[in-house]
Amino acid sequence: MSGSIVLFGPPGAGKGTQAGRIVDLTGKPQVSTGDMLRTAVKAGTKMGAEAKVYMDAGLLVPDSVIIGLIEERLTQSDAVNGVLFDGFPRTIPQAESLANIAVVESVISIEVPDDAIVERIVGRRMDPETGDIYHITFNPAPSEIESRLIQRKDDTEETVRARLEAYHTQTAPLATWYSERGLLISIDGNQPIDQVGDAVEDAVRTTMSV
Ligand code: AMP
Numbered sequence: 756m757s758g759s760i761v762l763f764g765p766p767g768a769g770k771g772t773q774a775g776r777i778v779d780l781t782g783k784p785q786v787s788t789g790d791m792l793r794t795a796v797k798a799g800t801k802m803g804a805e806a807k808v809y810m811d812a813g814l815l816v817p818d819s820v821i822i823g824l825i826e827e828r829l830t831q832s833d834a835v836n837g838v839l840f841d842g843f844p845r846t847i848p849q850a851e852s853l854a855n856i857a858v859v860e861s862v863i864s865i866e867v868p869d870d871a872i873v874e875r876i877v878g879r880r881m882d883p884e885t886g887d888i889y890h891i892t893f894n895p896a897p898s899e900i901e902s903r904l905i906q907r908k909d910d911t912e913e914t915v916r917a918r919l920e921a922y923h924t925q926t927a928p929l930a931t932w933y934s935e936r937g938l939l940i941s942i943d944g945n946q947p948i949d950q951v952g953d954a955v956e957d958a959v960r961t962t963m964s965v
Contacts, residue, residue, distance in 0.1 A: 757835070757836045757837050757858070758837045758857075758858040758859060758860030758861070758963070759783070759837040759838050759839070759840060759857050759858065759859050759860065760777060760781070760783065760837070760838075760839045760840065760859075760860065760861045760862075760863065760959065760963065761840045761843075761844070761859055761861070761862040761863070761933070761938075762774060762777070762839065762840065762841045762842075762863055762865070763862050763863065763864040763865070763929065763930065763933070763939075764864055764865035764866060764867065764944060765867060765869075765872055765919060765922045765926075765927075766872065766876060766915065766918045766919065766922060767867065767872040767873075767875045767876040767879065767915070768865040768866070768867045768872070768944045769865055769867070769875075769944055769948065769951055770841050770842060770865060771787065771789075771841060771842075771888050772888050772894075772948060773865065773951060773952055773955045774787070774839055774841045776952050776955060776956055777839050777955065777956075777959055778839060780956060780959055780960075781839070781959065781963060782836075783836065783837050783838050783839045784833045784834065784838050784839065785838070785839045785841055786825070786828055786834075786838045786839065786840050786841065786843065787840075787841040787842050787843075788816075788821055788824060788825070788840075788841075788842050788843040788845075789841075789842045790841075790886075791824050791828070792806045792810060792816060792824075793810075796810070802820060805820070806820060810908075810909055811908060811909060811914070812914070812917060813909060813913075813914040813915070813916070813917025813918040813920075813921060814917065814921055815845055815846065815921050815925055815926075818846055818848045818849055818852075821843065821844075821845075821849055822848075822849060822852045825843060825849075825852075825853065825856075826856060829856060829857060837857070837858070837860070838857075840853075840859075844929060845922075845925065845926045845929070846925050846926065846929070847928060847929060847932055850929055850932055850933070859933075859938060860938070860962060860963060861938060861940065861958070861959065861962035861963055862933040862938045862939045862940065863940050863942060863955055863958050863959070864930055864933075864939055864940065864941045864942065865942050865944035865951065865955070866941055866942065866943060866944050866945070867944040867945050868945060869919055871945055872915065872919065873912060873915050873916070873919075875890065875893070876910050876915045877910060877911070877912050877915065878890045878891040878892055878893070879906070879907070879910050880896065880904040880905065880906055881904065881905055881906075881907065882896065882900055882903065882904055883903065883904075883905050884900075884903065889904065893948075894948060940958045940961075940962065942954045942955060942958060
């Protein structure tokens with residue numbers, strides 16, 4: 756079982772939340788380009804400063820930057836048995852580059868309608884200490900950690916609309932691309948978190964023989 760898994764879907768579909776279950780099930784490390792970019796922004800690197808302009812506007816960071824990040828990440832020893840990609844690839848050129856450097860065995864697409872996404876993202880909060888993700892209404896954090904939760908800078912309604920636009924024009928065509936290659940499994944992401952998680956787990960078990 757040395758292939759990689761791609762978690763696919765619009766922003767706010769619950770990819771980050773569900774990634775934990777797949778990591779527990781498969782032992783594959785989670786590789787989130789969004790997290791890697793946010794780390795670079797925080798660290799104040801030149802690449803981070805460039806990426807931040809796109810991220811704050813809800814636009815995709817250029818493919819060359821993303822592909823460079825992934826190429827470097829895949830050279831690390833924990834990636835030898837495949838990884839779980841979260842938020843990558845997001846364009847067809849990214850998927851083509853990935854196909855040259857890794858074997859993708861399964862693409863799990865979590866589908867959620869746009870109107871539900873806006874409600875989800877604007878209420879989303881993150882625990883900066885653990886990276887755990889909560890929602891003020893749908894998945895409230897324990898009261899003892901509530902005061903330290905933060906909202907991502909790009910989780911405002913205006914930016915979410917721009918991110919959805921980028922998703923529909925640049926990322927959604929990838930669903931067809933992966934479907935044509937027999938790799939796409941679609942899951943209804945517009946149901947309670949645990950039910951989505953069960954469906955995600957089933958999809959992983961079916962396609963990855965875990
Ligand atoms: P995410 O946390 O996955 O929602 O990513 C946050 C932001 O980082 C996105 O809105 C993009 O600006 C940027 N980003 C993350 N992953 C990618 C990617 N694979 N391609 C281009 N931009 C990305």
